[in-house]
Amino acid sequence: MKITDIRERSFPLDSPLRNAYIDFSQMTCSVVAVETDVLRDGKPVTGYGFNSNGRYGAGGLLRERFLPRLQAATPNDLLDESGSNLDPFKIHTCMMSNEKPGGHGERSVAVGVVDMAVWDAVAKIEERPLNRLLADRFGGDVPADERVYVYAAGGYYYPGKGLEALQDEMRGYLDLGYRDVKMKIGGASLTEDLARIEAVLDVVGKGEHLMVDANGRFDLQTAVAYAEALAPYGLKWYEEAGDPLDYDLQAALAKHYGLPMATGENLFSLQDARNLIRHGGMRPDRDWLQFDCALSYGLVEYLKILAMLRDEGWSSRRVVPHGGHQMSLNIAAGLHLGGNESYPRVFQPYGGFADDVEVVDGFVGLPDCSGIGMERKAKLYELLQTV
Ligand SMILES: [Mg+2]
Numbered sequence: 001m002k003i004t005d006i007r008e009r010s011f012p013l014d015s016p017l018r019n020a021y022i023d024f025s026q027m028t029c030s031v032v033a034v035e036t037d038v039l040r041d042g043k044p045v046t047g048y049g050f051n052s053n054g055r056y057g058a059g060g061l062l063r064e065r066f067l068p069r070l071q072a073a074t075p076n077d078l079l080d081e082s083g084s085n086l087d088p089f090k091i092h093t094c095m096m097s098n099e100k101p102g103g104h105g106e107r108s109v110a111v112g113v114v115d116m117a118v119w120d121a122v123a124k125i126e127e128r129p130l131n132r133l134l135a136d137r138f139g140g141d142v143p144a145d146e147r148v149y150v151y152a153a154g155g156y157y158y159p160g161k162g163l164e165a166l167q168d169e170m171r172g173y174l175d176l177g178y179r180d181v182k183m184k185i186g187g188a189s190l191t192e193d194l195a196r197i198e199a200v201l202d203v204v205g206k207g208e209h210l211m212v213d214a215n216g217r218f219d220l221q222t223a224v225a226y227a228e229a230l231a232p233y234g235l236k237w238y239e240e241a242g243d244p245l246d247y248d249l250q251a252a253l254a255k256h257y258g259l260p261m262a263t264g265e266n267l268f269s270l271q272d273a274r275n276l277i278r279h280g281g282m283r284p285d286r287d288w289l290q291f292d293c294a295l296s297y298g299l300v301e302y303l304k305i306l307a308m309l310r311d312e313g314w315s316s317r318r319v320v321p322h323g324g325h326q327m328s329l330n331i332a333a334g335l336h337l338g339g340n341e342s343y344p345r346v347f348q349p350y351g352g353f354a355d356d357v358e359v360v361d362g363f364v365g366l367p368d369c370s371g372i373g374m375e376r377k378a379k380l381y382e383l384l385q386t387v
Contacts, residue, residue: 001084001125002075004044005035006067008113009387010057013347018157020186020217029350030057030109033387034117036086038125040370047121048374048384049113052294052323053347054265058110066095066110085125088118092300104269108297115298116327116372124371130327131366134334138303147363148332149339150353151211151236152176153324154346155183155200163199169345170203176344179209179362180236185226186214194229207234216240216266220249227257237262237288245272251281262288265322268296270304277312284314288338292322293331306335324351326372333366349379 013027034047051057070078070091077094080087095111123130135144152173155166166183173181183200185193197212204210212235218226223241230238237260242249244266254261263280267273273291276282282289289309293302306316317338321328324343332340342359343351354367354376367376375381 001036001038001079001086003034003070003078003086004037005033006070006114007033007035007387008059008062008067010059011383013053018159018187019184019213020215024053024347027053028057029053030059030062030113031384031387032062032113032117033384034086034114034121036121036125038084040124040127045121045124047117047119047124047371048387049116049118049120049327050294050325050350051109051113052292052325053343053350054322055105055109055295058107058113061107061110062113065107066114069094069097070114086118086122088115088122088298088300091115091118092298102271104272104296105266108268108301109295112294112296112298112301115300116294119299119327120372120374127370129330129366129369130372131330131334134299134331135336139335142336144366145333145336147360147365148329148337149320149362150178150329150342150359150364151180151182151339151362152178152344153182153213153341154343155181155196156346157184157187163196166196167199167203170200173344174204177359177361178342178344180204180211181209182211182213182239182341184215185212186217186222190222190225190229193226197230197233201233208236210235211237211239211262213239214241216243218242220252223249223253224256227253231257231259234259236260239263239290240265247276247279247281250276251279254281254283260286260288262290262320264290265292265295267291270301270308273305274308274312277309277314284312284318287318289314289319290322290341291319292328294323294325294327299327299331302331326353326374326377329353329364329366330372349377349383352377 010028031050038045131144239262319337320339324341
């Protein structure tokens with residue numbers, strides 16, 4: 001077999017919503033298609049990948065560095081031992097040739113997008129859902145989970161959005177079948193944010209059904225002020241209080257907040273994830289880790305991160321990836337993670353799961369189709385075919 005074509009294109013995300021740090025009106029997303037000469041149902045197998053929201057598309061890097069390396073490679077550099085399928089590990093090595101260590105965020109999105117497309121193609125060539133392929137190859141003797149815990153991430157700051165609109169949004173998520181919801185904090189004053197939190201608690205009932213996300217906005221003093229104000233609510237978690245690379249802040253905050261915290265979506269490599277575990281004071285009995293493969297070199301790197309966590313005494317069930325995409329959903333099911341983020345009405349058409357998959361009491365199943373399952377999401381598939 002061989003790769004016959006690799007195409008990439010950037011699309012606008014084009015969304016007016018805002019968190020504590022950025023608005024998404026100028027955000028872009030890279031989409032990659034890896035086409036092979038393997039035929040299934042009479043058509044060449046094509047794998048698709050895209051990057052998660054929160055980081056811009058990486059078209060320049062893909063065109064200048066990573067795709068040319070794959071195009072110049074020999075079949076032996078890209079294929080598995082049988083020669084009949086792609087080898088994601090070899091492809092990762094090929095893309096990372098001539099790259100220095102460190103500086104991960106500069107390129108981890110570009111590599112992650114290609115990695116997603118490669119795994120999609122690998123599973124399609126094997127004619128299996130990716131989650132089952134992952135469980136077989138890397139999940140020990142445990143089959144893939146049949147359903148995955150999901151929560152609805154929303155509660156963004158929109159221009160002119162008041163408390164009633166926020167409550168309506170959250171009520172909508174519960175109506176869709178979600179049990180837990182997440183909202184942004186740190187984009188308003190503490191007083192205003194507490195009013196927003198209480199408005200959402202009126203809808204979801206208990207604090208255990210609500211997470212809050214500061215998107216790395218706070219200094220230690222502000223993070224602690226929020227921690228003290230949040231503690232009485234008993235929230236499910238307090239997410240990304242300070243700068244994602246300020247491990248000292250995270251560790252200091254843990255001394256002021258005994259309840260669960262979450263972070264990791266802006267750490268893009270094994271080394272950064274390991275530093276969080278070494279120095280961030282994260283507690284394996286209650287905290288949550290949110291590394292997102294689509295932003296951090298893809299699944300090849302993610303497998304190394306999961307192995308590191310195992311060695312450090314963390315259960316894979318404490319990992320609930322950021323991003324709300326089907327790749328992480330497959331990883332969550334196949335590698336027995338704790339769940340997956342979900343964006344029911346934002347970041348479309350990338351966010352969300354197959355069209356016919358329903359959320360039932362906060363869990364989703366996975367479609368029975370080969371690959372990641374993007375073909376089962378009509379609006380996304382329509383866009384992928386234009387790449
Ligand atoms: Mg977040």
